[in-house]
Amino acid sequence: MFKKRFVITLGDARVGKSTTSRLLLELYLKNKLNVRVFYHGHRNKLSMYQTKGFEINHLGFSRGDSDRLLLDLEMFPKIDVVLTDMPGQNLREFKFFDKDVSLIENLKCLGYRVTFLHPISHRKDCVEEYLQDLYQHFGSQVDYVVIKNYYFSKQFRYYEGSQFQADIKKINGLELVLGGLDNDFYQLLEDTGLPYAQLIETNSPINTIQRSIVFNWMENFHNSIVSNGIASNYLGLSTNCVELASVGANKQSLSNLDVTEDIESEKW
Structure with a gap:
């Protein structure tokens, strides 16, 4: 088992990649992990977490970028997990980047196992043009976490029951x-x-009911990770992070409001 994780959120446009990354950063903060954070593309959608002590740097797709990344990881061996937020349009470029610099193999040599964190919606493109393409290129070199984003639907007909789902499992x-x-x-x-x-x-700019919705939404997602040993491993959490599953119930009275968060609409 690898002791360190290099987690990359990727997938189709506007399926919840940056949302998922932010939720992970909250969980890493709870677990007091030593984290390196990067983003690809032109927009740093995680910038608000710089106020929480995360140094968030841009990561390009050149040999120089690869060398700087690998040198950084080698110089700081106490890093627990690396999180990279990647826009959907960068997938093709990322595949060429990996082939050119042997990124996955070099990370393996430094003790990192790569996890692809891939939210999906109800759309066909999420599965056939992104997730399946990713699997065909990287295969079992990496681990996969598929996020079913209930914002879009609770039915994922292009994924559930497919041969591709069986291959991933x-x-x-x-x-x-x-x-x-x-x-x-x-x-x-x-x-x-x-x-x-x-x-x-309590000094949040949103009201009490809204705070309750956010709290329960976060806790449900976090608990699905920390209560699952495989998820905890794939996403770079320490082995004792299961204890976090009970933190929310004792920490905030907001949880008692139990406002349902699964409100669906047609568009993001």
């Missing part, structure tokens, strides 16, 4: 669920420009 691929929020609610969270955990504090 054969190599111990994992499926998790991300609860859905109403479109206007997502926009409200974006407009605050704040880390998610800051939104559930």
Whole structure:
């Protein structure tokens, strides 16, 4: 078993990649992990977490970028996990990058196992043009966590029951669920420009009911990870992180409101 994880969130456009990355950063903060954070593309959608002590740097697709990354990871051996947020349009470039610099193999030599964290929606492209393409290129060199984003639907007909789903499960691929929020609610969270955990504090700019929704939404996703040994391993959490599953019930009275978060709408 690899002691370190290099987690890459990727997939089709606007399926919840950065949302999932932010939720992971909250979990890493809870577990006090030593984390390196990067983003590809032109927009740093994780920038609000710089106020929480994360240094978030751009990672390009050149040999120089690869050399700097590998040198950084080699010089700081106490890093627990690396998280990289990658836009969907960079998938083709990323595959060429891996082939050119042998990224997966070099990370393996440094003691890192790569996990692809891939949210999906109800759309066919999510599976056939992204997830399946990813699997065909990398195969069992990496681990896969498929996030069923209930924002879009609770039915994923292009994924569930498919041969591709069976192939992923054969190599111990994992499926998790991300609860859905109403479109206007997502926009409200974006407009605050704040880390998610800051939104559930008493001085939050949102009201009590809204804080309860955010709290339960976060806790449900986090608990699905920390209560699952494989998920904890794939996403770089320490072996004792299961204890986090009970933190929410004792930490915030907001959980008692139990407001349902799975409100669906047609568009993101």
